[in-house]
Amino acid sequence: MERSGEYGTVAKSFHWVTAALVGAQFIVGWIMPGLRHITRPEGLISLHFSLGVAILAVTAARLLWRLALGAPALEAGLPKWQRQAAQALHMALYVLLFALVFSGWAYASSHGFAVTLFGLMTVPAIFANGSGIGQAIGELHSALTWILLAAVGLHIAAALAHSLIWRDGVMSRMLPRVG
16 A cells, blocks of 8 residues: 555656666766777776666656656645745756757767667667767767756755655655565
């Protein structure tokens, strides 16, 4: 039996898998070498591409799940500004995840690199090798990364505020049930 206003097991799983993938992607993206001076994506770069494809798949499935089933109603006592902020931030997170994946995919394509999912499948290029827009897309990808990092930080700060300051039970909506 689900608690009132709580996300279901599938939605919680999507959330935490997304969080793990994005966390891993930030780490890999931070320590991997740049694409400008390589001829073949290997190691961390290949892993970065694969994590991006996995993030795309999980985010698309998560969004479809949410559109099909909806999200639980927010707590009735939440101030209007918190409701609006939560909705805006969730929308921004979805948009940023998709924009980051597609900009990274386009950037890799413009360098002629095959983007694969852990070597199991290759996704088609979305820009031609040598496309003049590649550099601009790479800069966009970098900027979006920092914007996503800020949005994730805000999301975590809000969750902690609900848990530690306001103690209103909002954070428990997405936590696994214990006991």
